[in-house]
Each structure stands twice: as C-alpha cells, then as structure tokens.
Amino acid sequence: MENSKEPKLLELHVPQAAAMPGEMLVNMGPQHPATHGVLNFLILTDGEVIHTAVPNCGYLHRGMEKLAEMTPYPGYMPYTDRIDYLGAMFANQGYAMAVEKVLGVEVPPRAEYCRVIACELNRIASHLVATGCTAMDLGAFTPFTHWLRERETINDLTEELCGARLTYNYMRIGGVSGDLPEGFGDRTLRFLDHFEPIITEFNRLISFNEIFVQRLANLVPISAAEAMDWGLVGPNLRASGVPVDLRKNPGYSVYGDFDFEMVIGKGFRGQVGDSYDRYFVRVLEMQECCKILRQAVDKIPDGPVMADLPKKVKPEKNEAYARIESVRGEMGFYVISDGTDKPYRLKIKTGSFPAMAMMEKVSQGAMVADVVALISAFDLIAPEIDR
Helix, strand or coil: CCCCCCCCCCHHHCCCCCCCCCCEEEEECCCCHHHCCCCEEEEEEECCEEEEEEEECCCCCCCHHHHHCCCCCHHHHHHHCCCCCCCHHHHHHHHHHHHHHHHCCCCCHHHHHHHHHHHHHHHHHHHHHHHHHHHHHCCCCHHHHHHHHHHHHHHHHHHHHHCCCCCCCCEECCEECCCCCCCHHHHHHHHHHHHHHHHHHHHHHHHCCHHHHHHHCCCCCCCHHHHHHHCCCHHHHHCCCCCCCCCCCCCCCCHHHCCCCCCCCCCCCCCCCCHHHHHHHHHHHHHHHHHHHHHHHHHCCCCCCECCCCCCCCCCCEEEEEEEEECCEEEEEEEEECCCCCEEEEEEECCHHHHHHHHHHHCCCCEHHHHHHHHHHHCCCHHHHHC
16 A cells, blocks of 8 residues: 655656656766756657756755855855856955945945956956866867866966955955955966967867867757847857847946957857857957956056945845846846844845756757757856755
C-alpha cells in the first residue's frame, strides 16, 4: 500500500533513468564545466535534437537580499562582490549609488572618475572571460589562454588599486576606498597600448575562424521584440539591435563626459541577434572600454575621493532605486530605509536572470551541442541568477 505521507516528487526531479519512450531526460549540470557555475538544465531530447531545456536553479542561493536586513549599510559592501564575482565593481557601485540616493549624498567628481576607471577595467576583464570561454567551450583552448594573459595585467592593476584581484570591495558609500596609486594612469595607458592590437590578433585567431563562425552564426537569433518582451538587458539586448545602454541613456556617474559608441548587433556573420552577434558585441565593447579609459585617465580632476559622511550611516525613512550598466546589463538596487542603521529591505535586479528564463524557449529545436554555445553566448553567471 502506498504511503500517503510520502512527499510527491516534482516533475523536475524525476529519476534520470526513468523510462521515457522515444525521448531521454538528461541532466546538464550542476557540475558540468560548460554551465559556467552551479547551474542545472534538464534537457528532454530526441537523439541530438532538444525538445526542451528547463533551467533548474537554486543550487547557489545564499540569501543575499535577506543578509542586507541584518547588516549595517557600509558592512554590506563586501557582500555585493559575491553577486557577480566577474563584475564585482559594478555591484559595489550600484549598491553605493542606491544608498547615496537614500542619504542624499553627492559623490566628489574625482571619486566618480575613479569609479569609471575601476568599472571599465572590470568590464574588459569580464568580457575576456566571457569571449574566451565561448571559444574554449566550443573546443578552441588557445584563445582563452591569450585572454587570461591579458586579464592578469588587469588583475595586477586592480590589486594596486584596492588590494584584491576578484572580489574588490573598492567602492564606498560616498566615494571609493582609496585614490589612484601614483603612476596608475600611466600603467593603465601602457596596458591599453598593448591590449588594443591584441584584440585584432584575437579576432584573426578565433572570431573570424570559419569553424567558430559556423558554430555561432544563425544560432538562436532573437528579434528585438522578443528580447524586449523577455526583459533581456546589456549586450544580449544590444545584440538584437536594441540601442539601450544606461551609460548613455539616461546616463549616470560621469559617463556623459566621455565619447564612446554603443555597440549594436548587425548580423556580423549571420542574422541580427544570433549567438555570434551576442559574442562579437562583447569583443567590440572592449574597444569602447579602452576609449573610455583613455579619456578618464586624461580628464580626471583633482580633489577628494570620499564625501563627508557621519561615522554611523543611519538614513531617515526613505526609499531609492539605482541602476547601472553592469557587464551583463542593467543591475539595479532597490533600498528601503526605516530610520535604523540597516536596510529594511533590499531588492537586487541582475542581467543573467532574464537570459536564464529565456533558455527554455530558445533552446527548443536546437542540438545538444548548441546548448553549450548558447549558454556561453548569453554570458550566464550563476551567482547573479540565484543570489
């Protein structure tokens, strides 16, 4: 007799070996190297053709938003590094901007320039991993080692800046933790002089490689209407031809001081909005980051790098939302203060979540081998999804 108290298994968690005539249920992850983190996809296949790939999240949930309710405002800054470990500077800045809005604090101009320099270096570092992993996941290992070499120089620069190479904790409510070290601007420019020609070399090595192009071109094209309906942001949205970049419109920090282009997908090797566009938009964005960095180093004003704040950050009852153009698109922080030294509520919006949500739809009819290319082209990162 069946035990009525025994919990029913969710359909997502049926045994992998369960008999399914004509179809097979395959777990991709959560330990698969190509899922870029602790992610799991339950793939229903008929041979090599995917009927559906259902994202199964939650393996990395750490209660990041709940932790904010029991942590003083300044003390939560190191936690933001863990939201996106490849783009930690942006999480630092987004949280700081939200709290600054609640407090009504104005950040000194030099601190804003320091933030831009730190973030654009971080954007290049993250795109190096994203584009290098795309090549590696499709079988080309050498390009990734070239990008790791360049990323190490950026890591050296950020270590000079804040003492860390991955989880930076560089931003502060009201500014940054420290000024640029002596000679930092010159070392940054020397890196850019070396790095910009390397992008051309990388494109010859892999971006324009015929096999690589055939693996990504025309793979899961997403129209502008679909991208907006599903809430895609950042490079994934711009690859579909939608000109949205928060640095330009509505603008924030001091990005209005710089001349740079918004990179839009154009069907570089296939259709507009395909996986190759999502990849190549990130390659081209690195060139625009170099333009911003050169201008920021040249124009940085003198002055303090921290606003005057009370020793104990204790805003009045208020609420604010701040958003920034992170590596993976719009990252938003919604803070509600209740007059104490800790947030009453913190809500975080990230770019990987809508891309993950779209996987089930866009993967239908693709090949199993194409799922790896699709995940890499979306630049999914697990901590942003689970939080």
